[in-house]
Structure formats: structure tokens, C-alpha cells
Amino acid sequence: MNRAGPLASLVLLPLLAVSARAADVTIYRCTDASGHLTLRDTPCRAGEKQEARNMVRPTDPPPRPPAPAAAPAAPATAREPAPRYIVMTPPQPLYECIAPDGERYTSDTGEGRARWEPLWGFGYPAVPLHRRGGGVSADIGFHDGDVRGRVRIGDDGRPHHRPAVLVPAVPSGQWVYDECHRLPQAEVCDRLRDERYELNRRWNIAQPSERAQIDRETRGIDARLTNDCGDS
The missing domain is CATH 4.10.860 (DNA Excision Repair, Uvrb; Chain A)
Structure with a gap:
């Protein structure tokens, strides 16, 4: 029994050393005759130059703690839509016009067709012309309140002299537009x-x-x- 005690101790010591170094890894650097380098986890072959290095075996990191639950997102506030600008053109008017003969037609400007009307159509008197000698003359009567008279317009008929008379420029008519009204x-x-x-x-x-x-x-x-x- 006394002999077995020291032998048991000698057997247990290497086992304890192996268990203590279970986390270590031995890496062998092997170089052959041609200089080719090989890294192994077992001893080199015969004839190879061997160099051993002890390294700590990498271990996985401890598990990451779970991330805290994210706080509920605040409800998004409704944004008011951007204002929209609409340009509207007012309706274009349309006019109906009536011609003297009763014809009806439309106009975009409200101005009817123009026509030339002589003055006697508005009640102005027509002045008769009289041919006397080699010239033309006319007699026009007028009155202004209690003043009455006549004006004679024409030449004196003398062939060798230019007529020295004053002839007023009286229009013979005017432009009139048809009446129109908006529809x-x-x-x-x-x-x-x-x-x-x-x-x-x-x-x-x-x-x-x-x-x-x-x-x-x-x-x-x-x-x-x-x-x-x-x-x-």
C-alpha cells in the first residue's frame, strides 16, 4: 500500500496538468528540407524542423443580454396638406345683337356691326341745289330764337373768276352700331x-x-x- 501511494500521485499529476491545460492549443510550425512551412496541430514528421507554440484556445463570448424592449413609437402627428392654388379665369361674356332687318347674331365684344346711315335718316333736312348760270347754289333757312334768316351758298357764275364762297363742311351721314345685350x-x-x-x-x-x-x-x-x- 505504501508503494502504491507514490505511484498514484505520479499518475494523477500529469492528468491534472492536462486538465489544467485543456483550454490551451499547441501549434506546430514544420519546415521541410526545401524550406516549405506548414502549420499543424500535431507534431511534425520525421526529418522536418519543428517549432511548437502554445496558444490559448479561443472561446465564444458570453451571450449578449437581450436588448430592452423598444418603447412604443409616438403616434405621428398628421400634417396639414400644403395649400393648393387654383387660378380660374372668369367666363368670357357673349352678346346677342340685332340688325335693322331683324337678323340676330352673337358678338364677343358687345359691339354690333357698324353701318353707315345718311343724315336724313336722323331727321336732318336735305338742301336742294339750284343751277344758275355756270354755277351751283343753295338756299338754307335757319332760325335761332327770334332771329330768322336764310343763307345762300354758291358761286356767282362768272366764268373768268374763281368762286369766292365759303362752303361749310357738313357730314352726309354717320356710323351706327347694332344694339347688343349680354346673354x-x-x-x-x-x-x-x-x-x-x-x-x-x-x-x-x-x-x-x-x-x-x-x-x-x-x-x-x-x-x-x-x-x-x-x-x-
């Missing part, structure tokens, strides 16, 4: 739609040279209907 907006839209329908009818029977002009007129009416009447 309600609903009536304007109806008439524009009728005009577009008529242009479409004309386009179907028009010559190719005429269709370009009809297309331009139709585009203008379509733009006006979209802006003034809400047609799409």
Missing part, C-alpha cells in the same frame, strides 16, 4: 355647344383645305367650354 351664362354654354355641333357637321362635308380652319375653331370652342361651362 346669361347658361345660354352662352348652350350656344357654344350648338356651334361646336355645327362645326362638326361642316367638317364631315368640308373640303380638305377647309378642315384645318374648322379644326382651329373647334379647339377654341372646346377650350372655352372647358373653362366657362365645365365641359370635359
